Amino acid sequence: MSHFDIPAGFRFAGLASGIKKSGKLDLALICSDQPAATAGVFTQNKVYAAPLQVTKPRIAGGVCQAVLINSGNANACTGEAGLQVAQQTSQLVAKQLNIDEELVALASTGVIGVQLPIIPFEQNMDKLVDALAEDRALVVAEAIMTTDAYSKVASARFSDGEKAYNILGLAKGAGMIHPNMATMLGFVLTDAAIDAQFLDSALRQAVKKSFNSITVDGDTSTNDTVLLLANGAAGGKKIEPGSEAAQAFVQHLERVLLDLAKMIVRDGEGATKLVEIKVQGAESEDAARTAAKSVATSSLVKTAFFGEDANWGRIISAVGYSGIDVDQNKIDIFFNQVAVTKDGLSTGPELEAEATEVLKLPEFTVTVELNQGDTCSSYYTSDLGYEYIKINADYRT
Amino acid sequence: MSHFDIPAGFRFAGLASGIKKSGKLDLALICSDQPAATAGVFTQNKVYAAPLQVTKPRIAGGVCQAVLINSGNANACTGEAGLQVAQQTSQLVAKQLNIDEELVALASTGVIGVQLPIIPFEQNMDKLVDALAEDRALVVAEAIMTTDAYSKVASARFSDGEKAYNILGLAKGAGMIHPNMATMLGFVLTDAAIDAQFLDSALRQAVKKSFNSITVDGDTSTNDTVLLLANGAAGGKKIEPGSEAAQAFVQHLERVLLDLAKMIVRDGEGATKLVEIKVQGAESEDAARTAAKSVATSSLVKTAFFGEDANWGRIISAVGYSGIDVDQNKIDIFFNQVAVTKDGLSTGPELEAEATEVLKLPEFTVTVELNQGDTCSSYYTSDLGYEYIKINADYRT
Numbered sequence: 001m002s003h004f005d006i007p008a009g010f011r012f013a014g015l016a017s018g019i020k021k022s023g024k025l026d027l028a029l030i031c032s033d034q035p036a037a038t039a040g041v042f043t044q045n046k047v048y049a050a051p052l053q054v055t056k057p058r059i060a061g062g063v064c065q066a067v068l069i070n071s072g073n074a075n076a077c078t079g080e081a082g083l084q085v086a087q088q089t090s091q092l093v094a095k096q097l098n099i100d101e102e103l104v105a106l107a108s109t110g111v112i113g114v115q116l117p118i119i120p121f122e123q124n125m126d127k128l129v130d131a132l133a134e135d136r137a138l139v140v141a142e143a144i145m146t147t148d149a150y151s152k153v154a155s156a157r158f159s160d161g162e163k164a165y166n167i168l169g170l171a172k173g174a175g176m177i178h179p180n181m182a183t184m185l186g187f188v189l190t191d192a193a194i195d196a197q198f199l200d201s202a203l204r205q206a207v208k209k210s211f212n213s214i215t216v217d218g219d220t221s222t223n224d225t226v227l228l229l230a231n232g233a234a235g236g237k238k239i240e241p242g243s244e245a246a247q248a249f250v251q252h253l254e255r256v257l258l259d260l261a262k263m264i265v266r267d268g269e270g271a272t273k274l275v276e277i278k279v280q281g282a283e284s285e286d287a288a289r290t291a292a293k294s295v296a297t298s299s300l301v302k303t304a305f306f307g308e309d310a311n312w313g314r315i316i317s318a319v320g321y322s323g324i325d326v327d328q329n330k331i332d333i334f335f336n337q338v339a340v341t342k343d344g345l346s347t348g349p350e351l352e353a354e355a356t357e358v359l360k361l362p363e364f365t366v367t368v369e370l371n372q373g374d375t376c377s378s379y380y381t382s383d384l385g386y387e388y389i390k391i392n393a394d395y396r397t
Numbered sequence: 398m399s400h401f402d403i404p405a406g407f408r409f410a411g412l413a414s415g416i417k418k419s420g421k422l423d424l425a426l427i428c429s430d431q432p433a434a435t436a437g438v439f440t441q442n443k444v445y446a447a448p449l450q451v452t453k454p455r456i457a458g459g460v461c462q463a464v465l466i467n468s469g470n471a472n473a474c475t476g477e478a479g480l481q482v483a484q485q486t487s488q489l490v491a492k493q494l495n496i497d498e499e500l501v502a503l504a505s506t507g508v509i510g511v512q513l514p515i516i517p518f519e520q521n522m523d524k525l526v527d528a529l530a531e532d533r534a535l536v537v538a539e540a541i542m543t544t545d546a547y548s549k550v551a552s553a554r555f556s557d558g559e560k561a562y563n564i565l566g567l568a569k570g571a572g573m574i575h576p577n578m579a580t581m582l583g584f585v586l587t588d589a590a591i592d593a594q595f596l597d598s599a600l601r602q603a604v605k606k607s608f609n610s611i612t613v614d615g616d617t618s619t620n621d622t623v624l625l626l627a628n629g630a631a632g633g634k635k636i637e638p639g640s641e642a643a644q645a646f647v648q649h650l651e652r653v654l655l656d657l658a659k660m661i662v663r664d665g666e667g668a669t670k671l672v673e674i675k676v677q678g679a680e681s682e683d684a685a686r687t688a689a690k691s692v693a694t695s696s697l698v699k700t701a702f703f704g705e706d707a708n709w710g711r712i713i714s715a716v717g718y719s720g721i722d723v724d725q726n727k728i729d730i731f732f733n734q735v736a737v738t739k740d741g742l743s744t745g746p747e748l749e750a751e752a753t754e755v756l757k758l759p760e761f762t763v764t765v766e767l768n769q770g771d772t773c774s775s776y777y778t779s780d781l782g783y784e785y786i787k788i789n790a791d792y793r794t
Binding site: 043044045046047048076077078079112113114220221222299303304306307309312313316317319320321324325326328329331341343344345346384385386388389390393 | 440441442443444445473474475476509510511617618619696700701703704706709710713714716717718721722723725726728738740741742743781782783785786787790
């Protein structure tokens with residue numbers, strides 16, 4: 001575990017409880033020695049799962065001490081029965097840890113519309129809590145996976161000039177994958193002392209540029225959850241908003257979340273490429289973002305990436321129908337440093353051939369220069385190929 | 398041609414001018430004996446082609462007599478040079494027909510970013526005009542095609558109680574197909590006498606429920622154009638808004654456009670299914686439409702259709718993230734008459750098996766009942782399968 005920066009005062013555990021028929025790890029617990037200031041962001045999907053119905057109001061209180069996660073079943077579209085099971089799991093872990101139930105957060109990921117069984121929780125809660133240890137974060141990262149090809153962990157270390165603090169992020173997700181499986185979970189822990197209110201604004205800002213700027217297929221799940229816990233266990237002074245330490249915290253938090261977000265895109269179903277769509281020279285950040293998202297979610301653009309085709313026509317068209325105001329005669333488009341479009345016109349066959357070479361890389365940047373202002377925004381996307389269809393349409397064969 | 402209702406006073410011609418290297422038909426002309434009241438709707442894409450730059454202001458005047466169309470080249474992203482060529486083609490046809498240039502409308506479809514050559518127009522204008530005849534509408538339908546598998550023609554006949562009128566629609570389109578090829582063109586002709594203002598509102602209403610309610614891959618092109626010409630050549634009384642004759646006109650116009658729109662979806666790249674997504678019980682038509690579009694454009698929903706999987710979880714999730722206000726506990730979902738979801742919960746394995754049988758049909762309806770109001774809206778979509786990827790990513794191999 002020495003290559004990740006583990007924050008002090010957190011313990012981790014994971015095991016196979018039988019929710020997954022495969023027998024793989026499917027139950028995880030993150031616990032802070034003391035209650036931690038907490039912020040959370042959740043899916044905007046109005047159809048949201050039972051664990052979020054329990055967790056959202058609790059996180060609004062700004063404090064959390066334990067996060068219980070299961071994979072293999074999203075406990076979504078399960079009605080009253082599902083909500084009751086969620087509440088029971090919360091009671092079980094609170095009792096075992098001897099903490100207030102209001103300090104427990106829940107997350108689930110997996111099949112939608114199938115009732116979550118309570119027995120795996122009843123039969124394994126003591127074992128799970130007994131297994132809590134400081135060096136088991138990677139077990140949690142594995143236990144929260146559904147069809148991820150690999151676990152997603154990122155960390156950073158920052159200083160306030162006197163003390164060093166760690167930030168650890170654990171995530172799962174790869175687009176809305178396989179039948180009825182929910183998408184993106186992120187758990188970010190730090191041993192710095194930070195108020196819940198500042199945590200909340202820092203998280204929202206960092207999520208905007210990371211988890212909310214990625215797309216594998218454009219769908220947002222019934223279960224997306226990102227939680228940020230700060231327990232102050234490193235012992236340093238509270239980090240105040242506006243201070244240099246706060247800046248360092250936010251910068252490193254953004255980097256950890258962006259690293260995780262990119263891992264999610266790279267692991268996107270059937271993805272062979274990670275592409276940054278960077279729109280710059282926009283009149284506003286909203287405009288830049290809207291245009292970037294439009295390009296990043298275009299099926300035609302994504303299939304062109306898969307086909308390694310430097311197809312700027314589809315890109316400029318996606319910018320054009322995004323809804324923002326643009327002057328097509330001012331638009332320049334680049335694949336990495338290669339300009340394929342200048343003032344809305346082709347730059348010719350030689351540069352297009354150079355751009356085709358860029359398309360062969362597993363990662364590259366498409367820059368769309370609008371020449372209308374000075375704000376920019378990036379969206380990260382994957383290509384769209386046969387594997388996506390196979391995974392999402394043929395999984396039963 | 399006897400199976401289509403051809404409006405009086407229109408003539409048609411089409412030929413191969415050499416724009417298409419394949420030697421296929423690529424130049425078409427529709428001409429009214431007299432100037433016709435005209436309405437048009439055009440792509441909302443802010444990156445729009447030279448022919449639209451010429452045509453839009455002219456159609457705003459409400460009169461048109463000739464429509465010149467080429468396929469094989471969209472004359473889009475061609476800058477000042479492209480605009481000049483468009484204007485030259487307009488001058489050529491106006492001269493050959495001996496009509497005012499302002500009465501000429503242009504449309505192009507094909508490759509984006511490649512200059513449109515003027516020579517094919519110069520060399521063929523006299524032949525094209527000479528070939529104009531009342532029974533050549535199907536030649537036009539073929540000459541405007543790009544990668545359409547078949548030409549798209551629909552017609553209707555309606556009466557004002559005294560006289561019968563014909564409506565003929567010619568269209569092309571199948572999603573934004575092949576590299577840089579533009580999408581949807583529609584030309585609708587009638588021999589009824591109708592003012593341009595009423596034509597405009599009738600067209601907008603009819604397009605909303607047809608061409609603007611279809612999606613193959615969600616992209617809207619640089620060239621989409623629909624023109625509606627009414628030349629009064631049947632000789633009857635002018636049809637006034639609010640009259641029964643006006644109602645009959647609008648009804649039949651909507652049906653013609655919907656027939657064409659469905660043909661476009663069925664011809665969608667790689668499409669094996671035409672699916673109507675009908676959202677009902679919504680609080681407003683906008684809400685119904687937003688939800689229907691969200692479901693219709695979801696890659697996960699479309700791949701499920703391809704895989705013949707009655708996957709309601711993806712459908713309810715797409716409704717949930719559409720942005721409208723919904724109560725997940727009130728949502729019912731049907732595949733044709735088979736209910737798979739009631740009050741946001743699964744109706745069980747037997748009904749899911751019945752629904753799977755529905756998925757095997759080439760056409761079916763998914764009904765989402767929101768139980769929140771009494772408005773409904775439909776969107777038409779195709780499935781998403783391997784062929785779409787092949788066509789859009791592998792076309793060069």
